[in-house]
Amino acid sequence: MAAASSSSRALNAILPLIGSGQAYEAHQKARTFAARYAKSSQYDTAIDVLFQSARELLKAGQPGSGTDLTAFLLDVYESKGEIVTDESRGRLTQLIALTGPSGAWRKTSIDKCIAWSAKHGPYPAGDPDLHHYVGELLYKEGAFDLAESHLLAAGKRDSARILAQMFVDWSEEGGSPGIFALRGTLPYLQNGNILAARTFLAHFVSQYSSKHSDLVAVQEPIILVGKTEDERDEITFTNDSVLNFAQLAVRTCQRAHGEKNKAIREAWVRLCGTYQSKGGIVAKPEVRRVLTELSELYFAIPPPRAQQANPFGDVMSAMFGGAAPTASPARRVIAPATSAPALD
DSSP: OHHHHHHHHHHHHHHHHHHTTOHHHHHHHHHHHHHHHHHTTOHHHHHHHHHHHHHHHHHTTOHHHHHHHHHHHHHHHHHHTOOOOHHHHHHHHHHHHHHOSSTTHHHHHHHHHHHHHHHSSSOTTOOHHHHHHHHHHHHHTTOHHHHHHHHHHHOOHHHHHHHHHHHHHHHTTSOOHHHHHHHHHHHHHHTTOHHHHHHHHHHHHHHHHHHOTTSBOSSOSEEEEOSSTTTOEEEEOBSOHHHHHHHHHHHHHHTOBTBSOHHHHHHHHHHHHHHHTTOSGGGSHHHHHHHHHHHHHHHOOOOOTTOOOOHHHHHHHHHTTOOOOSSOOOOOOOOOOSSOOOOO
16 A cells, blocks of 8 residues: 555656557656656555556557566566565566567566566476466467467466367367377476376366267277276376377376386386387487486486487477576486375
């Protein structure tokens, strides 16, 4: 309330200009007032002025001015040391939505918002809720290629469900279900997110088979994996071998225990060898390299000595907002899952 009352003088001078079509003058006044407040460390007041001015400019169809004030808002966030909260994120999601899909204005704002959230939140790839919001927004607008990386980076259960539905929609334009299954499954596994991988696959298989009844194998639609009662798990056996591989890969990684469980390690090696021997996408160098990485992460199987750079991994890193590694990263180890997660 204090910030709102302090900013009322500035906003009373700015907002009427927008209403009367004087967007440039309003934009300049907003910058002047905000700079003055920020210089005197009245950060909350500067934030309120910038947010309300940017919002009204965007509503008035001024994406350039609105985006500029959004960037200024993030600069004030930076000066204040604003952390990611529902309130600080909420201002940004409103502005992102109002910017609209035309031109490069929205991408500029999204990139800067994600970078701020990565620096001032606990998630190096950016705030999951922010990624989820952006991914869902882009999906609803039909920008599947742009939405994909955000839904993967979010890693939330709802994000995985949306990603599955989006890939089903996208597959209508061409492409086998197995290819889309790998695109959703492998990045989640690389991040150690078994729950997201399982959620994605369950919804992808369900939604895809509802549109393509010939996907599910007629004779044995459900198979059980795991020897004991506690380990029992179901997968839907399909007529797409790559989709079957993706389901089995997730279940096997879920039961991994590094080098301690030799039976699961051997099962992983047999699984990869069996499906790679069939050729196709699982045998492609890009996928082989990812599977080699998963072998080390989950099963403590060291990569071949002559292991080269991982371009697919670099692409994944770039998708999540990071740069390609310039040196060998420290070895990562994925903690084993203790039980199968529920998919409610």
